Amino acid sequence: MGAYDTLHIAGSSLGMHQTWLDALAHNIANVNTVVPTDQDAFQAQMVVAGADPAGGVDVRGIVLGDPEGLLEHDPGNPLADEDGYVRAPATDLASQMSQLIIAQRGYQASVQTTKYAQDAYTSALQIGAR
Template identity: 70%
Template sequence: MSAFDLLRIAGSGLGMHQAWVDAVAHNIANVNTVRSTDQEAFRAQYVIARSQAGGGVEVGGVALGDPTGRVVHDPQHPLADAEGYVRHPEVDMASQMAQLIMAQRGYQASAQVTKNAQDMYTSALQIGRGA
């Protein structure tokens, strides 16, 4: 592994974890999105990570959640159909919060690896200048 592979791999982790945080934040922001039963429910986004040749990770795609969602009886809601039903997204807030914590920790770890690599390269340059 070359000296700059460490930065490339950590940088790829930063990008993937940022995409994961963004997707989870989008899901959490839309957890209470209500639609009429003749429309699809909000579809949660799930980032698919894929390993890269030579190390690192990238966003392999984004899977979407179930468009059916949950049909809830709420006759007072302005979007309720004739029988009083509305469509809620199939997004579990507890699961999304756990996903958010994991994505944030992964981002922090990648950022720390990047900082450590930069410190190591700076120290190596200082040694070279002192000789």
């Protein structure tokens, strides 16, 4: 595997992790979003990744969570129905935060791999120039 292969793999990983981080940020920002019971709840985004045949990883798609969500009793909410319920997303904040840490570490590892590959490529160019 050459420096270009390493750069390609690390670059594809950066892209996938950025998409995952964006989806998690969107989910976390909407964890407390409620709607009337006659509407769909916020649907969390889950990134589906897969191996790229050329090496690396790519985003295969984004799957949406359950539109049913959870019914919460909140009679003081202006969106509540006549029984005092609103529809909230079925998104677990603790799980989203755990995934955020994992995605962040993966992104950081990809950045470091890119730096190492660039250093190796630069060193090889310098050797060839002598």
